[in-house]
Amino acid sequence: GAVVSQHPSWVICKSGTSVKIECRSLDFQATTMFWYRQFPKQSLMLMATSNEGSKATYEQGVEKDKFLINHASLTLSTLTVTSAHPEDSSFYICSASLVGGSYTFGSGTRLTVV
Amino acid sequence: DAKTTQPPSMDCAEGRAANLPCNHSTISGNEYVYWYRQIHSQGPQYIIHGLKNNETNEMASLIITEDRKSSTLILPHATLRDTAVYYCIALTDSWGKLQFGAGTQVVVTP
Numbered sequence: 479g480a481v482v483s484q485h486p487s488w489v490i491c492k493s494g495t496s497v498k499i500e501c502r503s504l505d506f507q508a509t510t511m512f513w514y515r516q517f518p519k520q521s522l523m524l525m526a527t528s529n530e531g532s533k534a535t536y537e538q539g540v541e542k543d544k545f546l547i548n549h550a551s552l553t554l555s556t557l558t559v560t561s562a563h564p565e566d567s568s569f570y571i572c573s574a575s576l577v578g579g580s581y582t583f584g585s586g587t588r589l590t591v592v
Numbered sequence: 593d594a595k596t597t598q599p600p601s602m603d604c605a606e607g608r609a610a611n612l613p614c615n616h617s618t619i620s621g622n623e624y625v626y627w628y629r630q631i632h633s634q635g636p637q638y639i640i641h642g643l644k645n646n647e648t649n650e651m652a653s654l655i656i657t658e659d660r661k662s663s664t665l666i667l668p669h670a671t672l673r674d675t676a677v678y679y680c681i682a683l684t685d686s687w688g689k690l691q692f693g694a695g696t697q698v699v700v701t702p
Contacts, residue, residue, distance in 0.1 A: 524689055
């Protein structure tokens with residue numbers, strides 16, 4: 479089946495630094511990808527939608543200058559958390575829509591900012 | 593997209609069928625019902641989706657009422673590995689934004 483590979487699976491960074499999370503579609507072309515974050519004991523919250531070759535669309539309340547999304551190719555989308563702070567610590571998950579009506583998800587990245 | 597309502601939690605005995613209800617009373621005619629599940633600290637996993645007809649695949653069955661105001665996901669023989677949060681989502685089309693509610697925490701016990 480269609481697989482989205484997400485890296486890293488976990489990362490610890492210092493406050494004020496930036497972290498990049500990558501999602502690659504391994505055996506299909508992902509025209510549209512979605513980024514979510516999930517705080518402990520909460521549901522997934524959609525952050526943004528990215529379309530290959532164009533600017534991402536952010537959900538209300540998500541700072542686009544803080545969460546930089548790049549979708550420069552049909553197989554790679556990246557999320558960069560800039561100037562990370564402890565409140566950005568969360569579980570970040572990417573997703574791609576598939577022909578046929580389903581969505582496939584990456585395995586997630588656990589970000590801890592210290 | 594229509595709001596869905598699910599019970600917050602349910603327990604199920606291993607080997608028995610698990611029936612997970614979902615209410616979507618405001619669903620419109622072109623909205624699909626999707627089911628996903630999330631095992632702790634993993635990305636969500638697609639289970640099944642349908643529009644009007646009942647659907648079955650290797651993982652589960654989806655029963656949608658005739659008026660489409662509710663549906664039931666059936667795991668025919670629950671195993672311990674089926675312990676997860678199950679999400680029912682109504683979505684207009686396959687390129688839309690999948691928005692997750694609180695879901696149902698299912699715990700399968702021996």
